[in-house]
Amino acid sequence: xxxxxxxxxxxxxEATTAKEADKQAAxxxxxxxxxxxxxxxIEQHTLLIDxxxxxxxxxxxxxxxxxxxTLERMSDVxxxxxxxxxxxxxxxxLLASASPQLRNMASMGGNLLQKTRCGYYRDTAFPCxxxxxxxxxPAQQGDNRNLAIFGTSPSCIxxxxxxxxxxxxxxxxxxxxxNPKGATRSVPLADFYKLPGNTPHIENQLQPGELIxxxxxxxxxxxxxxxxxxxxDRASYAYALVSAAVGLDxxxxxxxxxxxxxxxxxxVPWRVPAVEKALVGKAPTEENFRAAxxxxxxxxxxxxxxxxxxxxxxxxxxxALLEVVA
Amino acid sequence: MYxxxxxxxxxxxxxxxxxxxxxxxxxxxxxxxxxxxxxxxxAEAIADKMAPASPILSGQTNVSLNINGQAKNLxxxxxxxxxxxxxxxxxxxxxxxxxxxxxxxxxxxxLDGKRVNSCLxxxxxxxxxxxxxxxxxxxxxxxxxxxxxxxxxxxxxxGYCTPGQIMSGVACVKEGHAKTDGDIREWxxxxxxxxxxxxxxxxxxxxxxxxxxxx
Numbered sequence: 001x002x003x004x005x006x007x008x009x010x011x012x013x014e015a016t017t018a019k020e021a022d023k024q025a026a027x028x029x030x031x032x033x034x035x036x037x038x039x040x041x042i043e044q045h046t047l048l049i050d051x052x053x054x055x056x057x058x059x060x061x062x063x064x065x066x067x068x069x070t071l072e073r074m075s076d077v078x079x080x081x082x083x084x085x086x087x088x089x090x091x092x093x094l095l096a097s098a099s100p101q102l103r104n105m106a107s108m109g110g111n112l113l114q115k116t117r118c119g120y121y122r123d124t125a126f127p128c129x130x131x132x133x134x135x136x137x138p139a140q141q142g143d144n145r146n147l148a149i150f151g152t153s154p155s156c157i158x159x160x161x162x163x164x165x166x167x168x169x170x171x172x173x174x175x176x177x178x179n180p181k182g183a184t185r186s187v188p189l190a191d192f193y194k195l196p197g198n199t200p201h202i203e204n205q206l207q208p209g210e211l212i213x214x215x216x217x218x219x220x221x222x223x224x225x226x227x228x229x230x231x232x233d234r235a236s237y238a239y240a241l242v243s244a245a246v247g248l249d250x251x252x253x254x255x256x257x258x259x260x261x262x263x264x265x266x267x268v269p270w271r272v273p274a275v276e277k278a279l280v281g282k283a284p285t286e287e288n289f290r291a292a293x294x295x296x297x298x299x300x301x302x303x304x305x306x307x308x309x310x311x312x313x314x315x316x317x318x319x320a321l322l323e324v325v326a
Numbered sequence: 327m328y329x330x331x332x333x334x335x336x337x338x339x340x341x342x343x344x345x346x347x348x349x350x351x352x353x354x355x356x357x358x359x360x361x362x363x364x365x366x367x368x369a370e371a372i373a374d375k376m377a378p379a380s381p382i383l384s385g386q387t388n389v390s391l392n393i394n395g396q397a398k399n400l401x402x403x404x405x406x407x408x409x410x411x412x413x414x415x416x417x418x419x420x421x422x423x424x425x426x427x428x429x430x431x432x433x434x435x436x437l438d439g440k441r442v443n444s445c446l447x448x449x450x451x452x453x454x455x456x457x458x459x460x461x462x463x464x465x466x467x468x469x470x471x472x473x474x475x476x477x478x479x480x481x482x483x484x485g486y487c488t489p490g491q492i493m494s495g496v497a498c499v500k501e502g503h504a505k506t507d508g509d510i511r512e513w514x515x516x517x518x519x520x521x522x523x524x525x526x527x528x529x530x531x532x533x534x535x536x537x538x539x540x541x
Contacts (some may be wrong), residue, residue: 001405002383003384003403003404003405004384004404004405005382005383005384005404006382006383006384006387006404006448006450007380007381007382007383008380009380010380014379014380028448028451030446031446031448031451032428032443032446035407035427035446035448036427036446039427040427043505047382048404050451052451067468072416075440097430098516099431099492099515099516099517100441100494100497100501100503100513100515101428101431101434101441101442101443102428102443103448103517104440104442105442105443105447107447125518235511235512235515236512236515237515237516262387271381284466291488299378
């Protein structure tokens with residue numbers, strides 16, 4: 001790992017100001033993604049700004065919804081009784097992520113900014129438009145088994161790797177962002193992530209110096225009755241081939257509201273409103289789930305090795321929906 | 327570099343490299359607008375009172391770590407991971423370097439009682455925390471119950487992953503994640519064993535969990 005300078009910021013203002021002043025600086029929270037990619041020469045930073053002393057903690061469950069400070073660790077949120085009870089899909093997505101050690105380290109905000117696991121991005125011997133803009137995308141014709149079938153472009157088909165983001169997008173979570181002037185803004189997580197288009201190196205809406213300070217999730221009946229199902233090559237500690245975050249509000253045998261997002265298949269966490277619409281007003285039966293799931297993959301654009309995800313996504317979705325009404 | 331440096335003021339000595347003044351000069355654009363005429367020294371003096379800037383550490387830096395109950399002062403660069411500080415600077419080679427990317431768990435240690443990958447932890451960020459390594463588990467000649475259980479159940483072949491497995495196993499039981507075999511498999515999944523001693527590792531963790539459940 002190339003050398004860098006280090007500072008521990010005493011305030012959010014100090015952290016954001018320092019980051020804005022130095023384009024080569026990065027915030028460090030848990031460091032699990034950042035140090036990994038710095039060791040692999042994927043990114044280099046001259047200054048790391050440690051944000052762990054900032055007052056950005058707290059898991060607050062109120063009638064209106066859930067608020068999570070960005071520095072809360074994945075393990076603490078995943079096992080928080082209020083999250084387990086009222087937002088099971090978030091808890092399950094977190095506890096299906098990474099390993100217990102990494103979950104003890106990784107912050108919530110950092111999780112949402114984690115880098116893709118695309119092998120071409122991770123190996124600096126290859127071109128990659130995300131890592132070196134304009135250099136090319138060998139994944140299009142190369143080994144693309146783990147890569148995306150939704151939201152792709154000729155420049156990039158890298159999958160967003162976060163489980164948490166899939167659950168949060170399904171539940172219409174918002175991020176609070178604070179800039180160096182001390183101003184905050186609230187951005188729906190679904191809008192925060194940018195499709196690759198021809199600028200896959202620009203992954204999100206963050207402006208220079210801006211920091212994620214909190215995540216908010218609106219309370220809802222479909223949030224309380226929700227589930228995360230992750231399908232992997234091995235039983236645990238692996239990235240999703242396909243995952244589904246679902247939430248249903250069923251009253252009197254009829255689905256009143258539905259939330260559905262897919263992971264492991266999109267360049268961004270992939271919410272599927274068409275499926276949600278198709279489910280509302282229907283009975284929660286396997287037949288109806290199958291019909292709705294078929295709508296999820298209408299726009300799929302698989303490549304040579306990831307065609308299996310088209311069928312797997314539908315089956316994962318149907319099983320997740322069955323699980324939530326079981 | 328200086329693992330035996332126990333001078334009490336070593337950690338509080340002035341940092342080297344870019345100072346808070348040069349840091350302020352880089353970030354002083356806003357202050358220049360707010361304060362007219364923008365005399366740099368005045369602006370800095372006021373800024374010091376308003377929002378004290380934190381020091382920027384670079385190059386060889388004094389770092390103070392609490393490892394297995396002992397204070398250790400060392401001079402290392404900010405990029406030095408806790409794993410490298412333990413192995414290269416402090417001769418605590420029980421903690422193993424496997425993948426160095428947080429994928430194998432061989433480097434598992436406890437920070438304030440929580441298991442973490444020391445390869446993805448900067449030593450400079452572990453200051454002020456209680457660090458426990460495999461060397462800190464035994465009480466003199468008396469092995470920790472998890473160490474005893476790994477011996478009894480033959481929870482290893484080559485032994486390279488074992489310190490990480492044991493540190494993870496101790497945490498797994500303490501967290502309450504060792505109630506069933508399925509739980510143990512899931513919550514030990516961050517520790518890879520290339521020899522495939524998993525059934526024996528499972529037996530060892532299960533036994534210690536059972537002992538503690540009985541009290």
